[in-house]
Amino acid sequence: GSTFEPYIMHDDDNNVIGYDADILKLIEINTGLKIRFELGKWSEIQERAKKRELDGLTTASLTKERAKYFNHSEPYSQHTPLIFVKKGNPAGIHSIDDISGKKVAIQKGNAFKEILIKENKKVEFIYYDTMPEVIKAVVSRKADCTIFEETLFYIARKLMLAGMIETSFTVGETSGLHFQLRNDWPELVSIINKGLKSIPESKKSEIHNKWLSAYENKTKITFAKESIQQKAEDVAKQIEIYLKLNPDMTLKELQEDSYFRNIAIQRVGKTGYTAILSYETLFNLFHIKPEFQGMDLSTLKETLPDMWDILLQTIKGYDSGGLYNWIEPDGTTKKKYMYTSIVKLRTADDVVMVVAATTYLDEYKTIETEIKEQEGSSRVIVYWVFGILVLALIVLLILNKLNIIVLKNNTLLLLLGFSLFLIVGIFVLNAYNITKKLEIDAIDNYFARLEVAATSKHKNIEHHVQHSRSSFQFISTLKKLSNEDLRKMVDLEDDLFEIFIMDSNGKITHSSNEANIGLSRATDQYFLNATKEGFIKPIYLSDTVEKVSYTFSYPYKEGVIVARMDLDYIKEIAYISEGLGESGECLLAYRDANSDAVFFTERRFSTEVESRDIIPKEDVKIPVTQALLGNEQEFSNNVDYRGVPVFAVTRHIDDLDIGLVVKIDRDEVKKSISGNTTQIWFSTSGIILALIVIGIAFYFLLTNALRKEIKNKTGELQNASNNLSEKIIQIQKSEELLMKIAENYPNSSLSIIEKDRTIGFTSGSEFKKNNLNPKDFEGLTIKQIFGEQLDNVKEYIDKTFAGGEQSFELFINDQYQQYYTVPLISNNGSIDRILSVAENITNRKNNEVKMKNLLKKSEEQRLATLSVLSDLNAASRILKAEVSERMKAEEK
Incomplete structure (x- = not known):
């Protein structure tokens, strides 16, 4: 077929490459068919194919005319006209109606414009000779959009502008591309179709992304x-x-x-x-x-x-x-x-x-693979912890159910809440750690790519300079060189832009560009510093040729020979940005007379308004400035010439005194893991939600039993309250009865002594008799009541609290009191209080004293009487004896 980028074309070494070439290579491998390509003008190629001089055509759509000569294969690619706009769609073109009144860039002779004309859309067409000019017009906003097929991405990639355009919508009809094959060989169609079917979809996608996408799909090309x-x-x-x-x-x-x-x-x-x-x-x-x-x-x-x-x-x-x-x-x-x-x-x-x-x-591991592995390993740990906690909770529930351990429901709820909180915390902490680790690893991964690219480009440029220097050193040894010789050397060597010879005064005597003969360069460095080892004048903007270049100079005869080097090969080395994503690029810059950085390689975003061609030496935050200062390192907190934060690696190429920067936007690096981090947080949120649901379920299961228990306890409490009310009434009645008894018990008081030895209740007739309020004594301790007599009382009270009834007398406050203490035993057998009855026995004691005195006097009187009687009796006996003796005497 004819050259039709990127479907079929020649590379720099005249090899046939392209979308069709890759497809046919696979068919060749899978079927054993031998395929040879011939490229030329489309009209000539078609005629040769019609005459059977060629067996088929590539990149051909179906027409009635071609059907007379060719059979066609199954479609291997689809063509759909697309509207392309600048990245972000600043013109707001989202449908065919939005194109009205807009500026549309179009290549002269491009038939796609007929689609817009057919739609009766009033647009302003701006015509350009080439598609690169069309793309640049859209990117620079000289035009709002263009209409073309997907191959525009390939052209944009070559311009390093693929990241600056995007598709908005499709227009027109989709058509297929077929291989047109001579119709006298029907079996050839069958073989080609079988070959097409044998190509995996993944491989087709890989080829499509290679030639037709803005960037290669890293999920397909690992x-x-x-x-x-x-x-x-x-x-x-x-x-x-x-x-x-x-x-x-x-x-x-x-x-x-x-x-x-x-x-x-x-x-x-x-x-x-x-x-x-x-x-x-x-x-x-x-x-x-x-x-x-x-x-x-x-x-x-x-x-x-x-x-x-x-x-x-x-x-x-x-x-x-x-x-x-x-x-x-x-x-x-x-x-x-x-x-x-x-x-x-x-x-x-x-x-x-x-x-x-x-x-x-x-x-090798992609960032996505590392993310999954790290996420997986972290999740395993979390799941183990989760499993252990759940298992421990289940074991506790089982042991509690079997009454091996006794846990109240509220304890179980606290355990459940704590476990849930702990598990959720672990999951959140785990998700945070994973996302932070992923971000660090992604940055390290991209820095590794930048380092590899920077080192490779640095080494290749140095090797190239060494080679060029060696080649020119050989030229400087030639004894005789004419202008024609110099011109031929420049023509033969792509890297040479100009060779000239100066005499001892610095005047150009011979040159590949004869227009420069006679010019004086006596003050130039390449004249003043030329040595046997050679001198390299670093890259600079030449006033003579108005072009950026560098020079080699060697002594030659009485003067100096100088080679002005072309930078195309060095630019080509820098141009390759494979593996650097949508925003990555390699930049080279030299120092101008003011030591500011000047870019001499094409920039991916050079059409941006905010981008700058010259970076002042004071802008040390920009990596290219650091590169020119000789700081070869990684930069993560710097901005590029657009003011956009980037990750960058710098190198300084000493021989040329130029700075090399390989960089990528920080947002792209973070975007590369944003989907994964979002997924991690989404899945973590899902797990946490599931845990909360499980926790709520456990809560209702546990609280259901608890609610029943509370209901039962509430009923019991109500019954207890009712019983308590009844008991309170009974106690009140008992107190009233006790009070009446105490008040009607003569010369007495009745008291309840609590276990802490305080008066809980007291009443009695003695209080009224002495005009005292019994309430004033309630709450007082027995020490306050009995004072110095406490030791005499405490023994009896302690014995009563020990369970024994006691009775004792006490003389206190000039009165005699008779105490009776009785323990009050509760239903559970404990003695929390005792009853004390105090009777004032002072009158009785006084009467007893009087009685004793009276009895004593009676006894004394009785004894006195008895003494008198005894005396009388003795006297009587004496008298009687005397009488008897007298009588006897008388008798005698």
Whole structure:
């Protein structure tokens, strides 16, 4: 077919590449069909195909005219006209009606404009010669939108403007792209269709994203494959630079060169290494294991057929990559990924080398994989803690049910609440820790990518400068150089912009640009500082050619020879931003006369109004300033030329005195994990909600029994209250009765003594007799009542509280009191109070004294009487004796 980017085209080395080429390569591999591409003018290609000089056409839609000559395959791609707007859609174009009155950028001759005309939309068309101009017009807002198909993204990617545009909506009809195949070979259509069906959808998506999306879909092209491919391409580029510096070295000499061997064999992932193969023979030229050097890899096509298929693509002249089954020492198989990159320069003995990089895919982890692994491991810990807590709670409930331990329901509720709070806290803390860890790991991951990119670009630029210097050093040794010689050298060497020779006075005598002959450069550094070792004048803006460049200068005869170098190759190195996402870019800047930073590479966002071409040296917060100061490090709290916060890695290329910055927007890094962090918090919230529901369920289960218990207890309490009321009434009646008894008990008082030895109740007739209020005595202690007599009373009271009835007399306050104490025993057998009855027996005591005195007097009187009577009796006996004697005497 004809050249139609990005479907079918030639690369810089004249290889056929593109969307169609990738699809047909897979068909070729899957069917065994041999396909050869021929590109040319579309009209000529169609005519040759009609004449059967070609077997088919690529990238062709269906027409009645073509149906006369061709059968068509199943569609392999779809075409839909799209409206493209600047990122963020500032013009607010969301439907076909919104286009009215807007400015539409269109390429001259583009038929898509007819769709808008057909819709009768009044728009202002702004015509441009090329699609890059159209895209730039939309991005710079010179136009509000454009209409094109999805291939516009490919063009925008080449301009590094893919991040500045987006699609708004589709217009018109969708049509398919088919392979048109000669109709006299019907079996060819069948083979092509089978080949199309054999391509996995994932592979089709990968090809689509490679050529037609704004950026590659990292979920389809994994970080592992990308890293392995990058390693193969980096090593191939380093070998090219080495071969440029050493064009006379043969393969044998390279194999004996330890420095080159270190370039050829580099680590891939954790266990893999690069190897160097022969392009023509597929023999191992360099291998980490010396015994494998010289091995014919075709011997592996039976045991490792998938790997052999990848290598076959290399023979056809294509860089290739794919998965293959690797046989482990124990006989098991494991997936590996290999990518091959062809070195574009030959050795001195005409050997073309191929770099093969391979290792296990699982040695690389994307941010998403790391997120899932970390989240998974953290969740395992949390689930274990959750399980242990739940199990402990269940065990407690079972033990409580079996009465092995006794827990009240309110205790269980407290346990449940505490457990729920603890579990929720653990989940929240876990989610927070995971998200913070993910953010840190994501930043580290992106910094690792930036470091790899910065180091690789730094090394490649240095190698390129060394090569250019070596080449020019050789030129400076030539004895005779004419203007024509100098011009031919510039034409042959892409990196040379101009070569000129100055005499001893600094005047240009010979030049590849003869217009400069006669100019004086006596004050220029490249004239003043030229030495045998050579002098490099760092990158600067040349007033002569009005272009940014750098120069080499060497002494030449009596004067100096100078090479003004072109920066296109260095810019190309910086331009590649693979793996740096939507906002990542590599920037190079030099110092101007004021030591301010001046960018000389194209910027991804250079059309932004707020972006700046020159960064003042005072703006040390901008990474490029730090790079020019020689600070080679990672920056995470700086802004770029737009004032946007970025993560950046800086390098300083000493020979050229330029700053290298590889950066990516901080928002993109955070956005890369925002979905995962949102998912983590969402799932954590779901788990917490589930825990709360479970907790509520447990609460109702426990409180249901508790409510029943409360109801029962309330009933019991009500009954107890009623009983208490009755008892209070009874007590009141008892107190009234007791009071009446006490008041009607003559000369007495009645008291209730509490266990704490205070008077709880007292009353009696004695209080009224003495005009005392018994209430004044309630609450007093027995010490306050009895004073110094306490020791005499305490013994009896203690014995009464011990259960014995007591009776004792006490003379107190000039009165005699007779005390009777009786214990009051409660239903449970305890003695909390005693009854004390005090009777005033003073009158009785006084009467007893009087009685004693009276009895004493009576006794004295009786004794006196008895004494008198005794005396009388004695006298009588004496008298009687005397009388008797007298009578006897008389008788005598």
